[in-house]
Amino acid sequence: MNIKPILFFVLSLGVQIGLSQGQKTYQVRTVAFYNLENLFDTENDSLTLDDDRTPAGKDQWTVNRYEKKIAHMARVLAEIGRNISTTSPDIVGLCEVENRQVIEDLLQHPYLRDNDYSVIHYDSPDERGIDVALIYKKSAFIPNSFKSHRLLLFNDEGFRDYTRDQLVVGGHLDNEEVHFLVNHWPSRSGGEARSRPNRIAAAKLNKRIIDSITAFDADAKIISMGDFNDDPINDSFKKILRTSDGSKAAVGTVGLFNPMERLFKKGVGSLAYRDKWNLFDQIYCTMNFISEDKKKYSFWKAGVYSPEYLIDPSGKYKGYPLRTYAAGSYIGGYSDHFPVYLYLIRKVKS
Numbered sequence: 001m002n003i004k005p006i007l008f009f010v011l012s013l014g015v016q017i018g019l020s021q022g023q024k025t026y027q028v029r030t031v032a033f034y035n036l037e038n039l040f041d042t043e044n045d046s047l048t049l050d051d052d053r054t055p056a057g058k059d060q061w062t063v064n065r066y067e068k069k070i071a072h073m074a075r076v077l078a079e080i081g082r083n084i085s086t087t088s089p090d091i092v093g094l095c096e097v098e099n100r101q102v103i104e105d106l107l108q109h110p111y112l113r114d115n116d117y118s119v120i121h122y123d124s125p126d127e128r129g130i131d132v133a134l135i136y137k138k139s140a141f142i143p144n145s146f147k148s149h150r151l152l153l154f155n156d157e158g159f160r161d162y163t164r165d166q167l168v169v170g171g172h173l174d175n176e177e178v179h180f181l182v183n184h185w186p187s188r189s190g191g192e193a194r195s196r197p198n199r200i201a202a203a204k205l206n207k208r209i210i211d212s213i214t215a216f217d218a219d220a221k222i223i224s225m226g227d228f229n230d231d232p233i234n235d236s237f238k239k240i241l242r243t244s245d246g247s248k249a250a251v252g253t254v255g256l257f258n259p260m261e262r263l264f265k266k267g268v269g270s271l272a273y274r275d276k277w278n279l280f281d282q283i284y285c286t287m288n289f290i291s292e293d294k295k296k297y298s299f300w301k302a303g304v305y306s307p308e309y310l311i312d313p314s315g316k317y318k319g320y321p322l323r324t325y326a327a328g329s330y331i332g333g334y335s336d337h338f339p340v341y342l343y344l345i346r347k348v349k350s
Contacts, residue, residue: 026345029140029173029297030081030089033225033283034339036073037324038130039106040098042066048129050098059325065332069324072334074109080305080341088115089341090140093225094133095164095184099123103133122148124165132167132182132226143171151205153186153198161198168209176221176297179213181206183226199229203236210256221297225283227337232261232279243284258284259302259342270304270338272320281340294347302342310334
């Protein structure tokens with residue numbers, strides 16, 4: 001049952017630089033995404049199926065366990081990308097958060113408190129009450145538009161299948177306009193094939209959102225991130241979104257660039273199931289981020305953040321992400337997903 005741990009896999013495209021090279025100096029911004037694996041408070045919400053994550057519920061979700069979870073999530077978020085940018089990420093998409101308050105608790109933890117983050121969050125109709133959100137440093141990003149797009153799904157009996165919304169936030173990253181989409185697509189519950197139509201529907205909604213932005217501004221720069229419950233080579237990406245791996249033939253064209261595709265083909269994953277790695281957590285962007293104009297933000301690197309402390313060291317799930325619960329038992333880990341990230345760079349005066 002053991003699988004080999006994945007440690008700091010990174011994809012680079014274009015220039016290979018740090019913060020400076022010779023007389024050239026580059027500004028780096030980190031964009032990240034993290035599935036926080038059921039970050040619930042301890043209160044019972046009568047309108048959602050959150051009973052397990054309460055002190056009296058199956059998971060015996062106490063205040064102590066909640067506070068430990070907050071500390072763990074805050075530590076990870078504080079460290080993503082720090083080896084290059086020397087600070088925590090500037091933009092972070094989150095999923096599996098119960099409400100705005102758990103995000104506020106996260107941002108008030110000492111690991112993150114001094115980073116001046118703000119949050120954009122909407123309550124979604126998901127049956128368990130889990131949502132997506134975007135946090136951002138106010139010193140880096142100024143939002144000027146935000147909207148939550150509902151994904152309408154229906155089961156075989158014609159009843160509504162409630163799931164997460166897709167969040168869209170537009171604004172200025174420094175002085176450059178960028179749109180961010182945050183996703184948590186329907187799961188593979190019931191099997192990949194049976195649940196596939198739901199993710200195809202989610203991909204179509206994502207495509208409509210992107211098309212609506214580019215119809216207004218053909219040069220719009222868009223970054224979409226999330227837990228897609230699909231790999232980069234699945235139909236939702238290749239046939240609906242028509243993503244590219246960034247090969248030379250695609251550079252300069254209109255479309256979507258998915259740096260995670262090359263990582264996946266090298267065997268890199270963000271979560272493991274039955275000794276198989278999947279790369280469900282992804283960040284992709286419009287092709288104009290692959291640019292020769294280094295005075296504007298362009299893609300530099302993407303990777304899966306998986307330091308040793310995020311990896312289960314032993315037992316049945318050795319090498320897997322070290323999660324909060326495993327096989328129904330509390331083990332006090334982090335998440336069943338590794339976070340993912342990418343760096344944007346632009347040339348600045350020395």
